[in-house]
Amino acid sequence: MRIIKAKDYADMSRKAANIIAAQVILKPDCVLGLATGSTPIGTYKELIKGYENGDLDFSLVKTANLDEYRGLPKSNDQSYDYFMKDNLFNHININFENLNIPNGENPDAEAECARYEAVVKALGGQDLQLLGMGHNGHIGFNEPADEFVKETHCVDLQESTIQANKRFFEKVEDVPTQAYTMGINTIMQAKKILVIVSGADKAEIVKKAFFGPVTPQVPASILQMHPDVVVVVDEAAGSLI
Numbered sequence: 001m002r003i004i005k006a007k008d009y010a011d012m013s014r015k016a017a018n019i020i021a022a023q024v025i026l027k028p029d030c031v032l033g034l035a036t037g038s039t040p041i042g043t044y045k046e047l048i049k050g051y052e053n054g055d056l057d058f059s060l061v062k063t064a065n066l067d068e069y070r071g072l073p074k075s076n077d078q079s080y081d082y083f084m085k086d087n088l089f090n091h092i093n094i095n096f097e098n099l100n101i102p103n104g105e106n107p108d109a110e111a112e113c114a115r116y117e118a119v120v121k122a123l124g125g126q127d128l129q130l131l132g133m134g135h136n137g138h139i140g141f142n143e144p145a146d147e148f149v150k151e152t153h154c155v156d157l158q159e160s161t162i163q164a165n166k167r168f169f170e171k172v173e174d175v176p177t178q179a180y181t182m183g184i185n186t187i188m189q190a191k192k193i194l195v196i197v198s199g200a201d202k203a204e205i206v207k208k209a210f211f212g213p214v215t216p217q218v219p220a221s222i223l224q225m226h227p228d229v230v231v232v233v234d235e236a237a238g239s240l241i
């Protein structure tokens with residue numbers, strides 16, 4: 001695991017975007033595993049700049065997103081489908097047929113999770129998986145638990161996650177309580193993993209996840225076992241390491 005300390009959010013975003021850009025340049029038809037949340041927004045802005053200035057061509061890139069809220073229509077501006085279009089896909093030359101996100105509109109959790117797991121496998125896994133991290137160490141929506149869940153599955157969101165995400169909704173009752181998420185194996189099969197973490201409120205979990213014991217109580221700690229992980233933290237998130 002390599003940890004790169006960036007100065008601030010903007011620096012973290014540029015460094016992360018440069019790593020993704022290198023992947024796209026080296027393998028134009030690569031599979032990018034993508035993440036949502038506030039952390040990657042700056043990274044996506046940098047990738048858009050790279051496309052606009054002619055450095056990056058996404059026409060052959062395929063994507064697989066980590067997760068999606070269950071039961072939220074794609075048209076809802078808080079769905080991850082909407083987020084990805086709004087923050088990245090609508091602004092680059094990506095082929096919309098090459099985009100994959102769990103379908104939160106499918107109420108049949110078992111069928112949807114099996115379908116999505118097969119989709120990621122059929123892509124041959126991710127060449128590069130981008131990850132943010134929740135305050136409790138969740139990756140995708142793999143919440144702290146007694147065991148690691150391997151494949152794409154439906155999760156009940158923890159109260160702390162619901163509380164953290166309520167800022168995006170009008171009222172807390174509107175926050176979905178379940179999500180479909182890639183499992184730990186689905187994430188770990190990526191050839192390379194890029195984790196980005198920003199802010200003093202994540203300093204404690206950064207220390208736990210990357211320097212503490214590997215435990216399903218801190219899902220991101222499993223990344224210590226992956227052979228090719230780069231973590232880019234800003235100064236605040238890296239202040240305890």
Ligand code: GLP
Binds near residue numbers: 036040066
């Ligand atoms: C969300 C997403 C995660 C994300 C995390 C952190 O709930 N499911 O993929 O990494 O929480 O979000 P943020 O970057 O806004 O702190």
